[in-house]
Amino acid sequence: MLAEQLSAALAAREVRGTRRRLLLGDARAAAHLAQCIDFSSNDYLSLSAAPAARAAVAKQLARGLPLGSTGSRLLDGDSPAHTALETRLAAAFRAPAALLFNSGFDANVSLLTTLPQPGDVVxxxxxxxxxxxxGMRASRAQTCRAFAHNDPASLDAVLAALDVRTANVFLALESVYSMDGTVCRLRELVQVLARHVPEAGRRCVLVDEAHAVGVYGPQGTGLVAELGAYDDADVRLVTFGKGLGCAGAAVLCAPLVREYLLNYARPLIYSTALPPPxxxxxxxxxxVLAHDTQRQAAVHARTRRMYAALGRxxxxxxxxxAPIVPVRTPHAKALAAHLQRAGFLVRGVTYPTVPHGEERIRICLHANNTDDEVDALAAAIHRWDARAAL
Known part of the structure; x- marks a missing residue:
């Protein structure tokens, strides 16, 4: 019976300690966590509740926008506001064109299910x-192969072992990796790809900038902009639910790719469009980002202070x-609970989100965190380390 099979699967996760639950289901625990200092969320620039940002959004909403878009972009959900925002995003991020998506997840799935053609390599x-x-699981690519994290030599070895003489080759990267806080070695990786695939028309570099938007680049336009590496990224994904503190995503690409996605990207074609609000x-x-140059500097200052306070x-x-600092420990949940009791909102990250042996807490720094808060969190971690050593 299906119900028995589902229950057994959940029970097995319960035994392994990997069952997921909504974090605020316990009202008492939720009340405590609401009072904790945030070192967990992806709101790096502290914009989601910033008074200036809230005022700017309220001003926009005061124009009497409808709450819903009422249809997909290709039916009744399109509007001049959607088109105007895409035009603005393309200009701000120095891209040929932009296409809005409801989420970064939808956008990545769309890119990797539609762009690779039969016989291609990812x-x-x-x-x-x-x-x-x-996206790769549903891709038409002939081969999808991983290389060791952020390692040009590994990429070189993987490409050397593949037949890439005639196929289009896609290189899929993140500019900032969300669990490790690693910054992509973009230029080195692209140089390796170019050696193996000399024809530019057969190379396509996809860069997910989800955790770099707001944090790097002029006016928060990402790592590609920070490095001036516009020619190295053929397609960029930018999201707005992290550093920008709201929701949604956009693909930055050539006009041809934009038109192709409009015709073949099922998550876009068959989803109600991003609502006007x-x-x-x-x-x-x-x-806000165009006029506030301090938040990005503040989050980098807090990040450097956290490294110093942890002795790294x-x-x-x-x-x-990047403002993501992992602290690896096999007792991630226990350390997170210790820190939450001390008044810091930090989460334990365990399998299956990360591989076995890679358990950690994930500290996220924010523009609004103070030096005292950073120092106090580090001191609480050191106390845990001292107790664990006994």
Whole structure:
């Protein structure tokens, strides 16, 4: 019986300690967590509740926007506001064209299910997001092969072992990896690809900028912009639910790719379009970032302070470290509970979200975190380490 099979699967996860639950189901626990200092969310620039951002969104909503778009973009859900935002995004991110999606997950699935053609090859960083894996599972590509995380030598070896003489070759990357906080070695990886696939027309580099938007680049336009590497990324995914504190996503690409996605990307074609209030919120957040140059600097300062407070060296590289600091421990849930009792909202991340042996807490720094808060969190971690050593 189906119900028995589903119950057995959940019970097995319960025994392994991997069963997922909504975190706020317990009202008492929820009340405590609401009072904790946020070192968990992806709201890196602290924009989701910023007064200036809220005022900008309220001004947009005061125009009497309908609550829903009432249909897909290709039916009744399109509007001048959607088109105007795409035009603005293309200009702001220095891209030929932009296409809105309801989420980064939908966008990644769309890209990897539609762009690779039969016989093509996808090589991808071993730590790319689950949405890319879902897209590759349904892809028409002949081969999808991982290379070791952020490792040009591994990519070189993978490409050397594949027949890429005639196929289109897709390189799938994230600019900032959400669990490790690693910053992509974009230029080195693209150079490796170009050596194996000299014809530019057969190369396509997909860069998921979800955790870089807001954090890097002029006015938060991402790592590609920070590096000035526009020619290295053929397609960029930018999302607005993290650094910009609202919701939605956009694919930045050539006009031909945009038209192709409009015709073949099922998550876009068959979904109700992003609602007008969400479109207005993205537009308002872009206004805030255009006039607020301090938040990005603040989050980088807090990140460097966290590294120092934990006694770690700042990772080398051409840009500041990402505001995601993992602390690996096989007792991630226990450490997270210890920190929550101390008043810090930090989550344990365990299998199956990360592989066995890679359990950790994931500290996210925000523009609004204070130096004292950062130091206090680090001190609480050190206390745990001292107790665990006894």
């Amino acid at each position: 090589v991808y960083d071993a730590l790319v997001h689950a949405s890319m894996h879902d 969400a479109v207005a919120a993205i537009d308002a957040m872009l206004d 060296a700042v990772p080398p590289g051409p840009v500041p470290p």
